[in-house]
Amino acid sequence: MARDDTAALLEQQIPALRRYAYALVRDPDAADDLVQDCLERALSRWSLRRPDGELRAWLFAILRNLYLDRYRQLVRRGRHVELDTDMMAQPATQEAGAEMGDVLAALQQLPEEQQSVLLLVGVEDFSYEEAARALGLPVGTVMSRLSRGRSRLRAILENGRGPTLRRVK
Amino acid sequence: MTAGEAPIGEDDLQAWIDGRLLGPRLAQVEAYLDEQGGVRERAATDRRLREALRTRLAARAAEPIPARLRIAHLRAARHAGRLRRLRAVAAAVGLFALGGAAGWGAAAWRGAPGGAPQPPSAAVARDAARAYRVFVVEVAHPVEVAASNEKHLLQWLSKRLGRPLAAPDLTRFGYRLMGGRLLPGGAGAAAQLMYEDGGGRRLTVYAQAAKGDETAFRFREEGGAATFVWIDQGFGFAVTASLDRDELLPIAEAIYKQGWPERARS
Numbered sequence: 001m002a003r004d005d006t007a008a009l010l011e012q013q014i015p016a017l018r019r020y021a022y023a024l025v026r027d028p029d030a031a032d033d034l035v036q037d038c039l040e041r042a043l044s045r046w047s048l049r050r051p052d053g054e055l056r057a058w059l060f061a062i063l064r065n066l067y068l069d070r071y072r073q074l075v076r077r078g079r080h081v082e083l084d085t086d087m088m089a090q091p092a093t094q095e096a097g098a099e100m101g102d103v104l105a106a107l108q109q110l111p112e113e114q115q116s117v118l119l120l121v122g123v124e125d126f127s128y129e130e131a132a133r134a135l136g137l138p139v140g141t142v143m144s145r146l147s148r149g150r151s152r153l154r155a156i157l158e159n160g161r162g163p164t165l166r167r168v169k
Numbered sequence: 170m171t172a173g174e175a176p177i178g179e180d181d182l183q184a185w186i187d188g189r190l191l192g193p194r195l196a197q198v199e200a201y202l203d204e205q206g207g208v209r210e211r212a213a214t215d216r217r218l219r220e221a222l223r224t225r226l227a228a229r230a231a232e233p234i235p236a237r238l239r240i241a242h243l244r245a246a247r248h249a250g251r252l253r254r255l256r257a258v259a260a261a262v263g264l265f266a267l268g269g270a271a272g273w274g275a276a277a278w279r280g281a282p283g284g285a286p287q288p289p290s291a292a293v294a295r296d297a298a299r300a301y302r303v304f305v306v307e308v309a310h311p312v313e314v315a316a317s318n319e320k321h322l323l324q325w326l327s328k329r330l331g332r333p334l335a336a337p338d339l340t341r342f343g344y345r346l347m348g349g350r351l352l353p354g355g356a357g358a359a360a361q362l363m364y365e366d367g368g369g370r371r372l373t374v375y376a377q378a379a380k381g382d383e384t385a386f387r388f389r390e391e392g393g394a395a396t397f398v399w400i401d402q403g404f405g406f407a408v409t410a411s412l413d414r415d416e417l418l419p420i421a422e423a424i425y426k427q428g429w430p431e432r433a434r435s
Contacts, residue, residue, distance in 0.1 A: 014238055018232070122219045151211075157218065158214075
């Protein structure tokens with residue numbers, strides 16, 4: 001495949017990769033670091049990629065693996081402590097604003113596996129099958145994580161800020 | 170529900186939230202949600218949260234792509250970085266002057282006659298693994314010149330090779346330099362530097378002249394010894410240890426990436 005085609009195929013995916021990375025780490029520079037590493041890895045392994053239709057699932061899988069490698073400790077510990085300052089910095093003034101503003105922060109309280117399913121399916125419009133391939137899971141597992149993740153997200157936002165401020169040390 | 174319809178399940182509700190139901194199934198799920206007010210309320214909330222999350226993140230995807238993420242930029246940086254690192258490693262591990270080393274101990278080490286042709290990286294990996302196996306178990310004289318005499322070791326090898334020589338720093342992996350030796354290898358000479366960690370595990374870094382094009386890392390495992398090998402500018406480089414591939418790879422990458430061009434050029 002010509003180099004220009006490769007570049008075009010990859011660059012089409014960059015906006016979505018940046019969005020997913022940002023949703024995971026919520027730091028624009030750290031997110032772009034992950035995307036950069038993901039693209040570098042994709043370039044160096046271009047000959048090993050899955051067939052064309054799978055490019056997106058392949059790239060998101062690389063990005064997620066980089067994230068898990070780099071943030072494993074953080075992911076395992078939970079992110080509540082880090083969330084505190086962030087949550088308190090944006091007080092919820094209106095009801096609608098609270099739901100809208102906090103939804104990303106609330107997402108961060110879910111286990112990473114549920115976060116990723118909600119992001120790939122709900123934000124990136126992956127089909128359930130495509131999400132399953134990107135995450136290396138059976139479709140049934142994707143569906144159950146989607147269901148559990150959405151219930152949990154709803155509970156966090158409906159129950160207000162109590163669980164958000166829970167400290168894990 | 171009429172006969173023959175599958176009962177509404179959690180998967181249907183998720184697909185409804187994602188707006189992925191069509192035709193009769195959508196109608197069935199809508200009818201179900203009309204009957205089950207509480208379920209509809211929760212599903213509708215999930216749908217709103219889904220939208221809220223999309224809205225919250227939309228700006229990230231709408232931003233122009235920063236220059237550092239453009240593929241052309243990454244390719245250029247990758248190419249430049251690769252050449253720079255390879256030169257640094259080549260110099261650091263001991264880039265032999267081809268003229269100086271030529272003819273020295275060459276004939277006997279051309280490889281077995283009649284064997285299938287192997288890529289040069291395979292020959293380097295084989296020689297590196299052999300040298301590893303011979304000397305890594307050595308108790309009395311694992312190295313020819315010890316690291317306590319590092320300055321002399323490197324001066325001596327540099328003099329023999331006609332090139333300045335430095336040793337990769339692997340302390341962040343817990344490995345310290347024990348010393349090194351000069352060996353016959355490939356069509357000329359080879360250098361072996363040996364490292365040891367606190368638990369007595371040893372690792373070797375090896376270099377010899379090699380024909381062939383540049384290669385990326387190649388991995389080989391033989392007799393319990395794992396080797397990463399790569400070829401650059403007429404030389405093959407290898408790192409060998411009794412480690413898993415995943416344990417050895419970051420060490421190989423560190424050697425590959427350790428750029429001390431200033432030090433190497435001095």
